[in-house]
Amino acid sequence: SVEKDFYGRKIMITAGPTIEAIDPVRFITNHSSGKMGYAIAEAASKRGASVTLISGPTNLSPPSDVKLVSTSSTLDMYEAVMEHYGEQDIIIKSAAVADYRPNSTVDKKIKKQEGDLTLTLVRNPDILYELGKIKDNKVLVGFAAETDNIIEYAKEKITKKNLDLIVANDITQEGAGFGVDTNIVYLIDSGNNIKKIDKSNKTDIAHQILDKIKECL
């Protein structure tokens, strides 16, 4: 049996992709499967935390004993996160959030026309950045999906988004990042301590992230 070392703690975890509608039949999204975030939700719940899982569309079943809030677009996820933020002790943002959305979604299917079609994308809010601005006594954990300069870019995100910890993954490595059951990550805290976790399944990674968060409490 697992030690209930998070008993009495409230944790909010975001997982999966966001999807941005272009019209009623088309959308923009990314490759997040939700596996990383769901693994953290399950691990935290097993360790006694009360877990709110804010999830974009995935094919996964939510772990039992977790409060699931389903969202679709970045603006939806933003609203759900803000609604549940106040009561949390720890927030972990593993969702892959779209930075841009089509500037207007039309309610009728876009018809094929002569020539090319140009889509204009506008900036979405950065949910994690907004949380960093209002953070009080909470532990705020971000993820960083990088293809190069992993540690340097992740460190920049710690400062810019006022994080306590960042989980950086190199999404170009085999067995890391989107879709797969394993990951390879660096845990970097606000004191610039770096711990590398070699390729492990996402459940093991989840437990190690929680172990590191315990040090921040």
Ligand code: PMT
């Ligand atoms: O779901 P899986 O298939 O298991 O894949 C896992 C994963 C690769 C999605 C996960 O490990 C991961 O890296 N998640 C973060 C992906 C991401 O959007 O990274 P980023 O470097 O673009 O964003 C940095 C942080 O800011 C993230 O915590 C992100 O949730 C947050 N963010 C980003 C943009 C935005 N508009 N709002 C945000 O809150």
